[in-house]
Amino acid sequence: MSPSSGEKRVGRLRRIIDWIEDRTGAETALKTFLYEDIPASSGWHQVFGSVALFAFLVQAFTGVLLAFNYSPSPGEAYNSVRYIMTEVTAGRLIRGLHHWGASVMIVVVVLHMVQVFLWGAYKKPREATWLAGCCLLLLTLAFGLTGYLLPWDNRAYWGTVVTTQIIGSAPIVGPYLTRLIGGSGGVGVVTFSRFYAMHVLLLPPLTMLLAGIHIYLVRKHGVMAAPDDTRPHKKFFPEQVFKDTVAIFLVFTILFLMAVLVRIPMERIADPTDTAYIPRPEWYFLFLFQTLKFFEGPLEVVGAVILPNLAILLLFLVPFIDRGRAMRVARRTTAMAIVAFAALGWAGLTAAAVATTPKQAESSAAAELNEPGAWQELAPEDLAAVGYFRAENCANCHAIGRQGPAPDLTSIQIRQPSTWMLPHFKQPAPATAPPVPLSDAQWNSLVAFFSKMNEKSAEALASAPQFAVDGAMIYQKFQCGACHQINGVGQRLGPPLNGVGMHRTRDWLIGHFNDPKKFSPGTIMPPYRFNEKDMNAITSYLLALPK
Amino acid sequence: MAETTTDRRTFYLSVVYGLSAIMGMALGIPALLYLFVPPRARQGNEWVDAGDVSQLRPNVPEELQFRRRRVDGWRVVSEKTSAWVVQIPKEGLVAFSPQCTHLGCAYHWDDSKKVFVCPCHTSAFSIDGKVLEGPAPRPLDRYAVKVDRGHILIGPLQKASNVA
Numbered sequence: 001m002s003p004s005s006g007e008k009r010v011g012r013l014r015r016i017i018d019w020i021e022d023r024t025g026a027e028t029a030l031k032t033f034l035y036e037d038i039p040a041s042s043g044w045h046q047v048f049g050s051v052a053l054f055a056f057l058v059q060a061f062t063g064v065l066l067a068f069n070y071s072p073s074p075g076e077a078y079n080s081v082r083y084i085m086t087e088v089t090a091g092r093l094i095r096g097l098h099h100w101g102a103s104v105m106i107v108v109v110v111l112h113m114v115q116v117f118l119w120g121a122y123k124k125p126r127e128a129t130w131l132a133g134c135c136l137l138l139l140t141l142a143f144g145l146t147g148y149l150l151p152w153d154n155r156a157y158w159g160t161v162v163t164t165q166i167i168g169s170a171p172i173v174g175p176y177l178t179r180l181i182g183g184s185g186g187v188g189v190v191t192f193s194r195f196y197a198m199h200v201l202l203l204p205p206l207t208m209l210l211a212g213i214h215i216y217l218v219r220k221h222g223v224m225a226a227p228d229d230t231r232p233h234k235k236f237f238p239e240q241v242f243k244d245t246v247a248i249f250l251v252f253t254i255l256f257l258m259a260v261l262v263r264i265p266m267e268r269i270a271d272p273t274d275t276a277y278i279p280r281p282e283w284y285f286l287f288l289f290q291t292l293k294f295f296e297g298p299l300e301v302v303g304a305v306i307l308p309n310l311a312i313l314l315l316f317l318v319p320f321i322d323r324g325r326a327m328r329v330a331r332r333t334t335a336m337a338i339v340a341f342a343a344l345g346w347a348g349l350t351a352a353a354v355a356t357t358p359k360q361a362e363s364s365a366a367a368e369l370n371e372p373g374a375w376q377e378l379a380p381e382d383l384a385a386v387g388y389f390r391a392e393n394c395a396n397c398h399a400i401g402r403q404g405p406a407p408d409l410t411s412i413q414i415r416q417p418s419t420w421m422l423p424h425f426k427q428p429a430p431a432t433a434p435p436v437p438l439s440d441a442q443w444n445s446l447v448a449f450f451s452k453m454n455e456k457s458a459e460a461l462a463s464a465p466q467f468a469v470d471g472a473m474i475y476q477k478f479q480c481g482a483c484h485q486i487n488g489v490g491q492r493l494g495p496p497l498n499g500v501g502m503h504r505t506r507d508w509l510i511g512h513f514n515d516p517k518k519f520s521p522g523t524i525m526p527p528y529r530f531n532e533k534d535m536n537a538i539t540s541y542l543l544a545l546p547k
Numbered sequence: 548m549a550e551t552t553t554d555r556r557t558f559y560l561s562v563v564y565g566l567s568a569i570m571g572m573a574l575g576i577p578a579l580l581y582l583f584v585p586p587r588a589r590q591g592n593e594w595v596d597a598g599d600v601s602q603l604r605p606n607v608p609e610e611l612q613f614r615r616r617r618v619d620g621w622r623v624v625s626e627k628t629s630a631w632v633v634q635i636p637k638e639g640l641v642a643f644s645p646q647c648t649h650l651g652c653a654y655h656w657d658d659s660k661k662v663f664v665c666p667c668h669t670s671a672f673s674i675d676g677k678v679l680e681g682p683a684p685r686p687l688d689r690y691a692v693k694v695d696r697g698h699i700l701i702g703p704l705q706k707a708s709n710v711a
Contacts, residue, residue: 065582068581068582071621080621087586088586089587090577090578090581091586093577094577094578238560239559241563242562245567252570
């Protein structure tokens with residue numbers, strides 16, 4: 001009987017595998033790895049190590065992809081990240097996976113440590129495994145810290161300013177560490193390069209090396225069995241591999257959903273002169289941020305440096321402090337109490353930090369990624385002209401961004417003299433809707449706008465948000481520019497209004513419009529009692545002004 | 548007993564392979580899209596003014612200089628570029644990209660022989676861009692071009708295959 005085609009195929013596959021096995025020993029190695037003996041008591045509680053490794057691999061994978069479209073220098077960095085987020089196909093997803101992956105990684109690594117701690121799996125002879133694990137925790141935090149700066153937005157910049165200040169305040173070594181991370185003259189290009197180099201050149205190989213040592217030690221000592229487990233050993237594959245895979249899949253699903261659904265914070269480009277910005281660290285560092293607030297003056301170094309380092313030292317020393325006999329997990333009440341206390345303390349400090357940090361002023365909050373922001377640089381008069389253009393329904397003929405009955409004014413160069421424009425505006429073409437009555441001043445600003453048409457005004461014409469345009473029209477209507485200045489245009493009788501959102505809230509502005517003397521005693525500004533719609537428009541516009 | 552163990556093993560294996568395949572695809576497909584699907588273009592077609600049409604004489608190509616914006620990844624660069632523009636009586640206004648279709652050298656108009664000549668490998672093109680001699684594989688590339696109120700407006704580059 002001749003073998004069937006299926007058997008032949010299996011035979012051929014077998015020969016290929018044998019060929020590889022003879023030359024590399026790969027099959028034996030894989031089998032040794034998969035068919036490791038593990039105690040009968042192992043199970044779901046031991047999946048966290050595999051999940052942590054998987055999370056690291058996802059970070060490495062998405063990190064390499066991001067680096068393909070990322071420019072590691074300040075300014076360029078911000079633009080390239082925006083480019084990834086708004087233009088590159090699937091860029092938002094890839095960055096989402098990397099951004100939220102960092103948080104997932106922290107959570108998983110901490111859960112892994114908590115499990116090992118609760119079960120007492122660090123006890124002799126597994127002390128070295130625990131030490132390597134502690135180093136990996138620190139590396140994970142270092143990844144978070146260095147990666148935080150790389151988008152180079154306000155949030156990244158100011159968060160890192162605080163970090164470098166804390167590092168610099170360490171006794172004796174502070175100045176040297178500051179020099180090492182390039183923070184001597186404040187956070188700048190050198191700091192940026194050092195953080196980038198650490199994030200992509202130093203930390204990944206170091207993590208791989210330590211993870212290798214960590215896994216080697218786990219295999220050398222074997223998975224810890226429960227003390228009363230006398231049942232025969234089982235194999236790692238397939239049952240435990242199944243449990244690990246299910247856990248990995250659950251975590252991956254959460255990460256993927258976060259990457260798709262949750263907005264990634266992205267603020268305006270880093271502005272070192274923005275003194276009103278309230279920096280705050282990533283959520284997993286908030287508890288440290290809060291601890292700092294309990295120590296003032298000369299004691300600050302206690303909260304900033306001594307306590308955190310003491311905690312790290314204690315963590316490293318756990319296997320040498322707890323040297324008692326192995327016990328069943330249910331009887332390790334001290335360990336449970338410590339974990340509960342730590343969790344409560346962490347949660348309390350984090351909650352306090354969230355509650356006590358003031359909300360960011362509106363304009364500093366996340367810059368909308370889809371708005372190019374060219375309108376923010378226009379003078380109020382020009383922005384108001386965009387409003388007249390819209391109110392007049394000019395776009396019915398002069399379609400924006402596509403071919404309409406009349407020229408698209410954002411794509412051609414305007415060569416008509418301004419003397420031609422005014423009559424054209426007032427009586428555009430025979431068949432149009434009746435013109436909206438505009439004042440001569442308004443007509444003139446429309447003429448001025450189109451006479452000096454450039455890339456920025458074209459972009460604003462196409463994309464300025466309506467609230468800003470409405471606000472600018474009100475600003476023009478009430479001649480606010482007779483006392484105030486925006487983007488360098490207007491008088492300086494009153495304070496310039498750029499960046500007013502950094503230090504004023506909407507409520508303050510509304511109150512001030514209604515009764516200026518109450519908020520700024522001695523001011524010469526008369527009250528303006530706008531209706532609700534106008535008030536909303538003017539305050540939104542003012543709050544959105546750039547610094 | 549032996550059968551339940553086999554069943555369970557099959558179940559474990561199919562879950563492990565199935566979930567791994569899903570995760571592989573969830574990471575692999577976005578990665579392929581990220582690497583191979585071109586980014587959304589920021590600027591649409593742009594018409595750039597290259598000068599007055601009255602400066603052209605029929606059948607005399609002129610190299611016209613103009614600035615145009617080019618999207619380069621996350622940057623928009625404004626760069627100086629040029630086009631050979633010629634008024635051909637039977638075809639109308641034509642604008643050629645200033646690079647030879649062979650290896651991208653800059654060619655010029657030889658007014659005595661009435662041909663475009665590339666100095667690199669002696670490709671020659673007729674006034675309407677057809678290859679007369681040399682290694683050039685296809686006619687000269689053309690820009691979209693139109694006249695608006697007496698001004699020459701240069702549009703996007705069109706590949707020679709679209710020109711027929």
